[in-house]
Every structure is written in C-alpha cells, then in structure tokens.
Amino acid sequence: MGKANFGGIVKQVCLEYTREIVLGAYVLVHAGFALSKVDEEEAARTYKALRSFSSWASSMSRMGMIRMRIHFPNRRLSECAYDPPPNER
Amino acid sequence: MKYLDEYRSEELANKIVAEIHRTVTRPWVLMEVCGGQTHSIVKYGIDRLLPGEVELVHGPGCPVCVTSLEMIDKAHAIAQRPNVIFCSFGDMLRVPGSDGDLLVLKSRGADIRIVYSPIDCLKIARTNPEKKVVFFAIGFETTAPSNAMSVWQAKKQGVTNFSVLVSHVLVPPSIASILQSPQNRVQGFLGPGHVCTVMGYREYEPLAERFQVPIVITGFEPIDILEGTLMTLRQLELGTHTVENQYPRVVNRDGNKVAQDLVNNVFEVCDRKWRGVGAIPKSGYKLRYEFREHDAERIFDVKEIDTQEPARCISGLVLRGVKKPHDCACFGRECTPETPLGATMVSAEGACAAYYAYGRHLELQHVRLPAEAA
Numbered sequence: 001m002g003k004a005n006f007g008g009i010v011k012q013v014c015l016e017y018t019r020e021i022v023l024g025a026y027v028l029v030h031a032g033f034a035l036s037k038v039d040e041e042e043a044a045r046t047y048k049a050l051r052s053f054s055s056w057a058s059s060m061s062r063m064g065m066i067r068m069r070i071h072f073p074n075r076r077l078s079e080c081a082y083d084p085p086p087n088e089r
Numbered sequence: 090m091k092y093l094d095e096y097r098s099e100e101l102a103n104k105i106v107a108e109i110h111r112t113v114t115r116p117w118v119l120m121e122v123c124g125g126q127t128h129s130i131v132k133y134g135i136d137r138l139l140p141g142e143v144e145l146v147h148g149p150g151c152p153v154c155v156t157s158l159e160m161i162d163k164a165h166a167i168a169q170r171p172n173v174i175f176c177s178f179g180d181m182l183r184v185p186g187s188d189g190d191l192l193v194l195k196s197r198g199a200d201i202r203i204v205y206s207p208i209d210c211l212k213i214a215r216t217n218p219e220k221k222v223v224f225f226a227i228g229f230e231t232t233a234p235s236n237a238m239s240v241w242q243a244k245k246q247g248v249t250n251f252s253v254l255v256s257h258v259l260v261p262p263s264i265a266s267i268l269q270s271p272q273n274r275v276q277g278f279l280g281p282g283h284v285c286t287v288m289g290y291r292e293y294e295p296l297a298e299r300f301q302v303p304i305v306i307t308g309f310e311p312i313d314i315l316e317g318t319l320m321t322l323r324q325l326e327l328g329t330h331t332v333e334n335q336y337p338r339v340v341n342r343d344g345n346k347v348a349q350d351l352v353n354n355v356f357e358v359c360d361r362k363w364r365g366v367g368a369i370p371k372s373g374y375k376l377r378y379e380f381r382e383h384d385a386e387r388i389f390d391v392k393e394i395d396t397q398e399p400a401r402c403i404s405g406l407v408l409r410g411v412k413k414p415h416d417c418a419c420f421g422r423e424c425t426p427e428t429p430l431g432a433t434m435v436s437a438e439g440a441c442a443a444y445y446a447y448g449r450h451l452e453l454q455h456v457r458l459p460a461e462a463a
Binding site: 011016017018019026030031032033038039040043050051 | 231338339
C-alpha cells in the first residue's frame with residue numbers, strides 16, 4: 001500500500017499492480033488501486049505534437065467558424081461548459 | 090493539477106477543433122464507448138464544437154447502467170437477508186430494481202454500506218466475524234483487478250465471511266454486438282482508455298479488421314477526446330481502419346500484465362446479460378470454481394428472478410447508440426436523477442444523467458415550448 005495525493009486529498013492506494021513506481025510518480029488510480037504509471041515522456045511528446053498544429057488553424061477566428069456550427073447559436077460558446085444556474089431549473 | 094489541467098486548455102482545444110473542421114468532408118457517426126467520455130463530452134460541450142457532419146453517439150460503457158435488472162434484484166434479495174452487510178460502490182445504491190433501490194432497503198433497516206474500494210470490505214468482514222459481508226462486484230475490465238484482488242486476499246487470509254456478487258462485463262464483445270446489430274449507425278469508435286490501461290488494446294485489432302472500423306483508444310480530458318475524434322475522423326476520411334492509441338501516457342498495447350494475471354486467476358469468461366441490451370455471449374466474468382466459497386450467488390442460493398423494465402424507458406437504445414437521451418418523451422420530465430426510470434439516468438456516467446446535469450433538458454423545454462403553446 002502507498003499514499004496517493006489527489007490534488008490535496010490523500011488516500012491509501014494499493015500499489016500491487018504498479019510495483020515499479022517510485023516516490024513522487026504520477027499514477028492512474030481506480031477503486032483504490034494504482035493501475036498505471038503516467039508516462040511523463042509520452043505525455044510531453046503528445047502535448048508537444050498537439051501544440052504544433054498549423055498556425056493556419058489557430059489563426060482562424062476562434063469563435064467565428066466554430067460558433068456557427070453550434071446547434072443553439074444564441075447561447076454563448078463558454079456556457080456549454082457550465083452547469084445551469086439553479087434558478088433556471 | 091499536472092497531467093490534467095494542460096489537457097483542458099481552451100487554446101489547444103480550439104486548435105484541434107479547427108483541424109477537425111478542416112479534415113471533415115462528409116457525415117460520420119462516431120461512438121465514444123465509455124460513460125466517463127460521454128460525461129466529458131456533454132460537460133465541455135465538445136459535441137457542439139464539432140462540424141455538423143459529425144455525430145457523437147454514446148456507448149454502453151457505464152458499468153452501473155448495464156448491470157442487469159435480474160442482478161440488481163438478486164442484490165436486493167441478498168441485502169435483505171438477516172446478518173448480511175451489503176457493500177457497494179456509491180452510484181449503485183440508487184439504481185432502480187423491480188421494487189425500489191438499495192437506499193430504500195437501507196431506510197427499511199438493511200445494513201448497506203458504501204465503500205471506496207472492495208478491499209475495504211475485507212476490513213469490514215474481519216471486524217464483523219458474525220456477519221456475512223457481500224460486495225456487489227460490478228464493472229468493466231478496469232474494476233476487475235480491484236475486485237479480483239479482494240477475492241484473492243479473502244481466500245489467502247481465510248476471510249470466510251466475505252463474498253462477492255459478480256456482474257462483470259467486457260467491452261470488446263459489446264462493440265462486436267453493436268456492430269452486428271441491423272440498427273447500427275456507428276462508423277468509428279473512441280475506445281475505452283481506462284479499460285485498455287488494464288487489458289491493453291491487442292484485442293481491439295481483430296475487431297477493427299473484421300468490421301472495418303477505426304478504433305482510437307482515447308482518454309477522458311477534453312483535449313484527449315478532441316484528439317481521439319480527430320484521429321478517428323482522419324482514418325474515416327482516408328478509408329483506413331486500424332487501432333490507434335491517443336492515450337499513450339497511461340495505455341500501452343499489452344496493458345498491465347500483473348493485473349491481467351490476477352484477473353485470469355480469479356475470474357473466467359462467461360455469457361452475460363446486459364441491461365437494455367440483452368444477453369451477449371462471452372461478455373462477462375464469473376468467479377472460477379476454486380473461489381466458489383466467496384461466490385454470493387452460490388452462498389445465498391438466489392434463484393433466477395423474472396424482471397420487467399419500465400416500458401417507457403429507452404435506456405437500452407441509448408446504451409447501443411441508437412437513440413439520444415432527448416429522443417425520450419420522459420427525459421427531464423418524469424425521468425430525472427431524483428426519480429429515474431432507468432439506469433442511464435442514475436449513474437453519474439450514464440448518458441441521460443450527463444445530459445440532465447449539464448442542462449440539456451432545459452434547452453429541450455425551450456425548444457418545445459412554442460410548439461406546445463401553439
């Protein structure tokens with residue numbers, strides 16, 4: 001068993017399935033068990049590859065083209081990501 | 090938080106969305122397999138950022154939703170027996186059986202406890218030697234290592250008053266079942282990232298080949314889902330059908346061998362009935378014979394129970410990606426998280442619950458109201 005810190009909440013987790021991990025590693029935990037070590041090199045490589053998408057794409061209007069496709073155009077894009085306020089229920 | 094926040098970057102999301110718009114030339118239907126992915130898609134409004142040609146339908150990967158009504162009724166029957174402590178993951182407690190849910194039984198005096206991990210049940214069993222402690226072992230391949238370990242440890246430590254009611258399900262047979270259905274519309278899959286953490290993705294390769302569909306093993310953060318969608322769409326546009334891994338930071342092709350070994354030692358593959366979907370051959374796990382002393386179905390001798398689903402609930406069609414939650418006349422009206430008709434509204438990972446939690450029932454009312462007024 002070991003201790004895992006979930007963004008401030010510390011819980012005991014079983015490390016039997018990830019015996020190779022060392023103190024300070026990032027792990028994926030499910031139902032009290034660490035199932036996989038987060039591969040930092042892969043994470044960095046993927047992230048770098050994603051960030052290098054063509055500048056053509058990023059120069060396109062951030063809201064313009066994307067917003068047109070939204071099914072409810074009168075709602076602001078950012079509202080899609082939030083819970084509705086209680087008084088709307 | 091590291092490895093989470095950077096996968097929620099709005100700037101990066103917009104770049105990938107623009108790339109998706111550039112890639113797509115015709116209509117495509119994709120299915121995200123996992124309930125966790127569905128939740129992320131609805132929470133962040135990812136489906137609304139995609140081109141109109143791309144439809145995301147929601148898959149069967151919510152373990153609570155697909156646990157059969159028979160199994161839930163068996164759980165209720167066991168939980169009501171005297172001297173039983175019935176343990177379960179929290180979201181199973183509100184799933185309606187034929188007659189109420191586990192919370193109702195708890196209010197009537199049954200000893201029902203929520204646990205974070207099945208290992209916690211061993212502690213409960215040791216401190217209550219005069220009681221029989223039963224754990225409701227549901228879940229996909231992701232949960233199997235935890236449940237297998239609890240049974241393995243119970244046998245090793247001689248915890249004889251601990252047993253499990255097993256209702257495990259497996260993803261690849263359910264994907265095959267969806268693709269074989271005459272109603273199927275799905276052309277590509279966002280594969281289940283966390284299931285593959287345990288199992289790897291070798292077993293998806295024959296599926297992609299046999300059904301000629303791209304399968305991209307995908308993570309759960311918005312950037313993961315957008316990238317998985319882009320990878321699947323690129324394959325569809327090119328006419329290829331391979332298994333790709335979008336989630337290499339935690340998934341590799343072989344999975345977690347140690348976990349697989351223990352799962353195979355404790356469980357064996359069996360036919361399994363899925364709620365709303367029906368029986369799928371070789372789509373579940375049951376305990377091996379060597380562990381029969383920890384098999385709650387054997388210990389409590391619960392007979393086959395004849396069950397009936399509410400006729401109005403379309404959760405079976407939602408779980409197979411044939412319909413969406415808002416296609417149901419009851420959604421957001423008679424059926425809400427407080428009064429759910431079916432399992433897809435109960436579990437946090439269910440598609441109906443996700444649509445409700447992020448306010449899509451309000452939009453539905455907004456759309457319907459003028460027609461109703463007329």
